[in-house]
Structure formats: structure tokens, C-alpha cells
Amino acid sequence: MIEEGRVRKATTPSLPKEQVLAAYRTMLVARRVDDKEIQLKQQNLVFFQINGAGHEAVQVAAAQHLDPGRDWFFTYYRDRALVLALGMTPYEIFLGAVGAAAGPDSKGRQMPNHFGQKRLHLTPPSSPTGTQCLQAVGFAEAGRYLREVVAGAVGQVAEDEVVWVSLGDGTTSEGEFWEALNTACNAKLPVLIVVEDNGYAISVPVDVQMPGGSISRLVKGFPNLSVYEVDGCDYLASYQVLGEAVAGIRREGGPALVHAHVVRPYSHSLSDDERLYKTAAEREAEAQRDPLVRTAALLREAYGVSDEELEALEHEVQAEVNEAAQRALASPQPAPESWAENIYAPADPAAWGSPVPSFADDAPKTMVDLLNACLRDEMARNDRIVVFGEDVADASDERKLSEVKGKGGVFKVTHGLQRQFGSRRVFNSPLAEANIVGRAVGMALRGLKPVVEIQFLDYIWPAYQQIRNELANIRWRSGGEWACPVVVRVPCGGYLKGGGPYHSQSGEILFTHIPGLRVAMPANALDANGMLRTAIRCDDPVIFLEHKHLYRQTHNKAPYPGPDFAVPMGKASTVVAGDDLTVVTYGATVVRAVQAARRLADETGVKADVIDLRWLAPYDWEAIAESVRRTGRALVVHEDTRSFGFGAEIAARIAEELFVYLDAPVKRVAAKDSFVAYAPSLEETILPQVADILAGMREVVTF
Numbered sequence: 001m002i003e004e005g006r007v008r009k010a011t012t013p014s015l016p017k018e019q020v021l022a023a024y025r026t027m028l029v030a031r032r033v034d035d036k037e038i039q040l041k042q043q044n045l046v047f048f049q050i051n052g053a054g055h056e057a058v059q060v061a062a063a064q065h066l067d068p069g070r071d072w073f074f075t076y077y078r079d080r081a082l083v084l085a086l087g088m089t090p091y092e093i094f095l096g097a098v099g100a101a102a103g104p105d106s107k108g109r110q111m112p113n114h115f116g117q118k119r120l121h122l123t124p125p126s127s128p129t130g131t132q133c134l135q136a137v138g139f140a141e142a143g144r145y146l147r148e149v150v151a152g153a154v155g156q157v158a159e160d161e162v163v164w165v166s167l168g169d170g171t172t173s174e175g176e177f178w179e180a181l182n183t184a185c186n187a188k189l190p191v192l193i194v195v196e197d198n199g200y201a202i203s204v205p206v207d208v209q210m211p212g213g214s215i216s217r218l219v220k221g222f223p224n225l226s227v228y229e230v231d232g233c234d235y236l237a238s239y240q241v242l243g244e245a246v247a248g249i250r251r252e253g254g255p256a257l258v259h260a261h262v263v264r265p266y267s268h269s270l271s272d273d274e275r276l277y278k279t280a281a282e283r284e285a286e287a288q289r290d291p292l293v294r295t296a297a298l299l300r301e302a303y304g305v306s307d308e309e310l311e312a313l314e315h316e317v318q319a320e321v322n323e324a325a326q327r328a329l330a331s332p333q334p335a336p337e338s339w340a341e342n343i344y345a346p347a348d349p350a351a352w353g354s355p356v357p358s359f360a361d362d363a364p365k366t367m368v369d370l371l372n373a374c375l376r377d378e379m380a381r382n383d384r385i386v387v388f389g390e391d392v393a394d395a396s397d398e399r400k401l402s403e404v405k406g407k408g409g410v411f412k413v414t415h416g417l418q419r420q421f422g423s424r425r426v427f428n429s430p431l432a433e434a435n436i437v438g439r440a441v442g443m444a445l446r447g448l449k450p451v452v453e454i455q456f457l458d459y460i461w462p463a464y465q466q467i468r469n470e471l472a473n474i475r476w477r478s479g480g481e482w483a484c485p486v487v488v489r490v491p492c493g494g495y496l497k498g499g500g501p502y503h504s505q506s507g508e509i510l511f512t513h514i515p516g517l518r519v520a521m522p523a524n525a526l527d528a529n530g531m532l533r534t535a536i537r538c539d540d541p542v543i544f545l546e547h548k549h550l551y552r553q554t555h556n557k558a559p560y561p562g563p564d565f566a567v568p569m570g571k572a573s574t575v576v577a578g579d580d581l582t583v584v585t586y587g588a589t590v591v592r593a594v595q596a597a598r599r600l601a602d603e604t605g606v607k608a609d610v611i612d613l614r615w616l617a618p619y620d621w622e623a624i625a626e627s628v629r630r631t632g633r634a635l636v637v638h639e640d641t642r643s644f645g646f647g648a649e650i651a652a653r654i655a656e657e658l659f660v661y662l663d664a665p666v667k668r669v670a671a672k673d674s675f676v677a678y679a680p681s682l683e684e685t686i687l688p689q690v691a692d693i694l695a696g697m698r699e700v701v702t703f
């Protein structure tokens, strides 16, 4: 696996005995914490166990070059020795393992080995392999931005900081790893990527992961990337190579990748048995390379440390580990009712702005105009806002701006922002959706306010991992230690005559189903302006759905409402008032429901209450309930497919909580359970039209 000649050996004179002994002690603590956890798991006192065995030497060596006061760390689950070397205590690690309320990383929410701790600059890790890579890149970008652009942040970011991100060999197969490498190199970011290559991803050997089986060989051609390969079980060699890599980043500012060959002498986790796929000979060879064995031998042979001294150290460490575990076991579990804490930030209406518009003139503006106006106002007010995505800049090469009008987004929502605020604040991303959201997560962790664009909802899916598993739950799973208030603007929806299956998707329920996200969908220009402002000033992540068909309609235009107009979070709006029937809707079906309600009133005198929800999660249940109590009849209308849709939730809740008020079953009008077709005749049939809504209304009122 390790090719002779390429892998660096230590060439410096040996290090002082005290330093090697201290490194060995940390490695030993890490291993004994693993052993203790394994014992506790077998006793059912911890509930999951994954080890860092075999990875200790390179981690401890790295930590000796890094500083938790100025550098930052995006770790992964095997980094036990690293975090111990940085200052986490065995007690704190055991608190995580037992799921104690006092656990520093997640307060009982995450499995063990998700080593987050603000005090030590350990950012909050998750479990999907590879998501940390783009976050580290965004975090490093944010550091540079804070240092160079944000006046109030001067002095908060070290000039020569390093952002560590580690991962396993198997994880290099994830697209996000390559997307991260792309931007780290392109933007020359101070990211130290450490691939801890133990030859396996659970049972899958590294040569299945990549052609040639060597990540360092594969990335050699990346511009601006310094690449190192080292035997990560050799403490001295690791110390030397990590020293060079860190010094290089501090000096040059650019990224480095260290490919460290390590071993995994234990199985992947306690849920795995490596004897099922590793031969006895292979396991024996790994045991020979065990960094603990080798560092102990080094201490004995090169530093004259006696067996008795090593044995005394072993006893001391074991006692320390046992004592820490006992203390953690006695620490209280989280109170059951704490489950709901930190799913959302406390709502702060005072921060959002004024719910009353202040019109300067009465010139009607489109939704695109007023979204753009909101972005301009907010960017002028807050220099932590950055805007990026595909095609959002006016021109990536800003020297062209004197000659061209500028692109500013395929729908022009961001037009002119780069020209006004500069390329540091408004820029194009690569054509990679996970890259956009993953970097935004990293930036938001550092206190920036990214307002990013996903060009079409139809293409948001590569970013879904970052949205579902990162953006939405960082506050909750870090016990409120971290927040991730990104706004993701997403053009969506059909009724385009020709949008077809890949430019017409709705899909709001794939976001409303996720706790921790706020989901917005304005139906007119004024709301779009005031809701985007609230979204930007809110401390939670927001999925901001912009219906493409509503972008430039004349029926929903409004004058510019001033720079402080904000629609209160979670508040619906009644767009037609009536006492005979409640219609709950949002987005592009609002205008259709209004037309249907007018026809119903004209033709039959029946008056509908049409509620535009505006905010889809959390949504305004009070507005719905008040209306249904009054009308006794309810219809839910939406553009997305009917089955398992948003209407199913609303209808179920009305049935559950308002049954005694109902005079008719709750009805839904929605798209057919199909994809949206290109041919206009098909699209018209698939999506709900005014006539469908009118028929639904009639059915409910005549029941």
C-alpha cells in the first residue's frame, strides 16, 4: 500500500525527549479512551462506539504545529488524539459518549466522536462523510473576508490562520471532497486537508475508491496545492511533514493536502467485525505498524526510556481514563423535555424591521425589482452579507463591467449588485450546488450572512445533503452553540408553458418536512421584498422560494416599500375575505384561487376567505384555525403534486384539531401525481387551474 520512495521519512535530528514522551502520552490516552468506551459499550453504558485507533501519531504530530487559539478544525470521527492534543479532556469525550446533558459538543444529541467545542475552535461535526470539506473551505473564505472587508472584525482573524479538515480515504470518493478541492485551490485558501488513509472504508479497500489507490498521486496536478505523503504511524516523520505543510500554508496562504498512511487495528466500529474481510496476515501486518507500538519502541531505543517508565505511564493514563469515565457516567442525562431546544432561534420581531411599508412613490415594481431592491438595501446595511451562486455576478471579470451591462442572475434578481458592492461580496460559484450551500454553511458558522442562489429548484438536489444534514440541524445538534443563518434563494415552479420536467418543479415539502428550516414563498412583489428582509435578518436558515411565474406579472406589482419594510415571520395574509369557505394556499396558486373566489362569489354569492400562507414552515396555524372555525369548510390548494403534499398536512391538522367545526370534509386541489410536461396541453392538465379550484370550492360548499 505504501510505495517506498514516495513516502517521507523523518530526516531531522530527533526531537526532545519530553516532546516525544508528551506525544506518546496523548496517543496512549486516546487509545485507552477507546478501550474504555468499548468496555462501556459492552456493558450497555454507552450506545455506540467508533475508535481512532491507529490514527494517533499523525494527529498528535499535527496538533503540535497548530493552535486552537488561532487555527480552526473541521474534524471527523477518528480524530480523538487530535482533539485531546488540542485540549479536550477525556472527561469531555466521555460526556459525549454517554450522551450527557453537559456534553460539550452536542448535549446528548449526537453519537460519540463528533468533537465540537467552540473554546478549542472545533466546529460542529456531523456524520455524512465529506460534508466537512466544503464547510472548511467556506469557513476559510469567511476568515479572509472578515479580515479584509468587515471593518468591525479587524483583529479577530489571525493573518496566518490554518483551517484543518480531515477525512478518510474512502471519503475522497465523495463529490464534495472534489468540489472543496476545486475552490480551495482556485481561491488559494489556507486549508489543510489531511487524508487519514487506513486503507479501508468499512470493508471497501482503497483501490476501489480511486484509480491507482493513492489520493496524493491523484491530486498532484491541482494548481496551487501543496501535496505531501507520509507514514502517519511514524510520529517523527509526521511531525516533520505536518510542520512543513502548516508552515507552507502560513507563509503562502494556499492549501495543502497531506496524505497520511495510517492503520485501523480495530474494526471500523463496534458494529463491524474486520475479520470478515481482512486476512489474519493483513491484520498482523497492521499490528506491526501500530503507532503506539512504534512510538513506544522509539522511546525505548532512541531516548532510553525504560520499560518500567512506560509501564508507570500506562498505569497513570489508565487511572486517569477510568476516573474520567466514572465521572461522566454520573453526569445527568438530558431532560426529556429539552428535545425541542434550539431547533429554531428565538424569534426576534424587533430585529426584522417595520411591518408597515413606507412608499416613497407609487411606481409599480415587479417581484424581481423588489427582491433586488431588498438585497441592495440589506447589503448596504450589513457588510457581512455575501451573495453567490451560478451566474449571479454581473461579470466574473470585473474589468469588463465598463463595457457590458452585466448578467446578474438568469432571472436578474442579483443584477447590479456586483457593480454596486464589488466582487468580494457578489461572485459566481462553480456550477456545483453542494459547493454553494456547503461553503455558505462554513461562512455562516463564522458569522457571515450568505444569501445564495440556487439557479432552479429542479437542480437543488446535489445540495440537499448540506441542507438536510447540515444547515437545518447545526443549531440543534450543537446544543445552541452554533448557528447557521444562511438564506438560500430558489427560483421554482411551473405555469411557464414550456418549462418541462426540469424547469417547473415545486418540491416545497422536501424542505418544510425538515425541522430547523424556515421556508418562505411570497406570492406578490411587496411580500417578496418584506419577506426577504425578514429572512435575511433572521437567525435561522431560510429556504426562500421564488416562483418564476410570479417574477414579472403585472397583477402582483407594488411600489418600493422602503429599506425597513419586513413581513413578520410566520404570518399569513388574507387576500380575499369571506365567511363561507376557507381556502388555504400560497405561491402561484394564490392568484388563481383569488380568481376562482371572485367567480364563485359572482355566480353564487358564496364568499371565500382566501389565505395566502406566505411562510410555509413554520406556518400560521392560528390564521387557518380562526378562519375554519368561522366558515366550517376548508379547501387547500397548491401547485405541487397532491399525494404526500403540503395540503395533506394542513387537511390532516384541520381534521384533527377542528373536526367539531367542520360541515364538510377538507378538500385538496393540487397537481396530478406526475412530473410537469413540456407540451402546454399536458402542463395545463397536470397543474391545477382556476377551473379546478372553482370546482373544488363548489364541491366543498355544496357538501
Ligand SMILES: Cc1ncc(C[n+]2csc(CCOP(=O)(O)OP(=O)(O)O)c2C)c(N)n1
Pocket: 078, 127, 128, 129, 167, 168, 169, 170, 171, 172, 196, 198, 200, 201, 202, 268
Ligand atoms: C455520506 C455517507 N455515506 C455513508 C456513510 C456510512 N459510513 C460511515 S463511515 C464510512 C466509511 C468511511 O471510510 P473512510 O473515509 O475511509 O474513513 P475511515 O472510517 O476509514 O477512517 C461509511 C461508509 C456516511 N456516514 N456518510
Ligand SMILES: [Mg+2]
Pocket: 168, 169, 170, 196, 197, 198, 199, 200, 201, 202
Ligand atoms: Mg479509511
